Amino acid sequence: MTSVLEHQLIARLVAGLPRSPLQLNGLHESDAELVALPGSDVVLAVTMDALAEELATGLYGDPWLIGWMLVMVNASDLAAVGAEPLGILLCESLPPDAAPDWVDALQRGIAEAAITTGLAVLGGDTNGSPALHLAATAIGLVRGPPALTRRGCRPGDLLYASAPLGAGGAYACDRLLRPTTHGAGFPFRPVARIAEGRLLRGRAGACMDTSDGAIATLDELMTRNGVGFRLDTPLEDWTDARAAAVAGAAGLPAWTLHAGPHGEFELLFTVPPNREAELLRAATGIGWVPVRLGRAVPEPGLTFSLDGVRQPVDARRLRNLFTECGGDPQRYITSLLSE
């Protein structure tokens, strides 16, 4: 089987690094690292994510959105394990010539996202740097039912998303492929699904956020669980309508919204059939309506329901495509459409 290109690099980097006997998850098994705290029944959830490609490609340009996303990409990892947010550390390397207004807007985005997700800012590091570089570490607590991980899905389990998908792809499409609008045409302000993740803990099986796009997420969940996914729900029913309109305006079929490496920070999760009703009842209690996509099947591979026809989707190939195209958006789209 073709390997995930990003995982090849990670495998090389981690070889030889010491691991902890207190860590509950293996490599790639959960969105946040899970560490049992000695002498307590608390599990620490920690995650560290930088904005790198998103800045280098110009995907994020507005300073407020950059700040917002710096917090959200990390908060979303906490959401995907069902952790209770504790705090965040920020590492900001700012060019010496960064305009004060620009930095203020960045900090406002950080502050608003931190308040929205319940993440106190604990500290961090500030440096002068020729190029802007931003990273953060979010810390959460897991008490009570075990943390959600990417494992725990069996054939027959139902596959859900926390909301219709595609906003991440639509934003990237609008921002990178139609440069005259510069993303102004598609509002993108994802909110990490903290409350939903906590509700899913103890109820759902596998869970992962769609930060890398829906198809990459589905590929990872299939790999971790040795299952396939059959998405019986018609594509248009689980695709965000505004996102589909952006794809349509760019002349792209709606499925391409889910293929790219920039996702919408929703949660994809599975639930055994006998626990579906209780989960949906609990969701109603917090005013949340998850979207059913399909189910896990024993046969490997992903199928979509497109125009009433079941279509196989080479999830691994689509997942690697952006990397294979050297991260060039135009080249990527051309390759994608020739699939």
Next chain:
Amino acid sequence: MTSVLEHQLIARLVAGLPRSPLQLNGLHESDAELVALPGSDVVLAVTMDALAEELATGLYGDPWLIGWMLVMVNASDLAAVGAEPLGILLCESLPPDAAPDWVDALQRGIAEAAITTGLAVLGGDTNGSPALHLAATAIGLVRGPPALTRRGCRPGDLLYASAPLGAGGAYACDRLLRPTTHGAGFPFRPVARIAEGRLLRGRAGACMDTSDGAIATLDELMTRNGVGFRLDTPLEDWTDARAAAVAGAAGLPAWTLHAGPHGEFELLFTVPPNREAELLRAATGIGWVPVRLGRAVPEPGLTFSLDGVRQPVDARRLRNLFTECGGDPQRYITSLLSE
């Protein structure tokens, strides 16, 4: 009083960011952030530090040393609060053309430092990036006596260093001012004082690591505690002899080793006179000999004993000088010597 230039930027960045009622330390009050874990008597110590100026100026060039220091700068913050190391997260943004041998050496440095300090590698983030950028977050636990902070020093308390100081300055001097040797002449491989920090917890008063150089550290400890420091011990007795030789060879007086912004990652700490003997006994038990520098005095300001004469040192001015010189080593040295 002149303010610390770096603190001005930080004050602007943190205005408006939400803080946590669980956080035990205020801004700049400790080397690592201290967070009480709800429902337990465990305090979490977390710190996030990047290598930024160290890479931009070429201070660190050898990939093994870069990896080693990425871990050590963070481990040293845990040492300074007396925490027990739990784990570390790594954020590595690597240029796409980084040579495999270079990356392997970087990872070996990380692994050896992590093993040396007892920090398991929990996870992190890897990105492609035009410029190398490295950050890490270290996590430790504090159980039993309260964490060390930069506060807790009173006039009359004795001032100690964990070892003779100056290696950080000597390395920077050798590396940046005598480019023909490229640091090959001065071995620099600091080891975070984890065991020493744990021993100091419950015994010492204030504590801080010398990552920013001894004089900047003394300045911060004086500010946090509203005291001055009188360093009665002759400079040569608390200056690393090999470091002094490097300064001598470069034509620089030994005190300049302590003035620069690159320190040796030792600990500076204070102890009340009535607890000194017990602390030193405990230190002997782990084969450690702290170096006494002098004592805290009620009058503000720092004095050194130079050639048998007590000399005032403008610690705040020296601390800001490198920033005022725009981070240019040659310009900095010229300014420093004109002081």
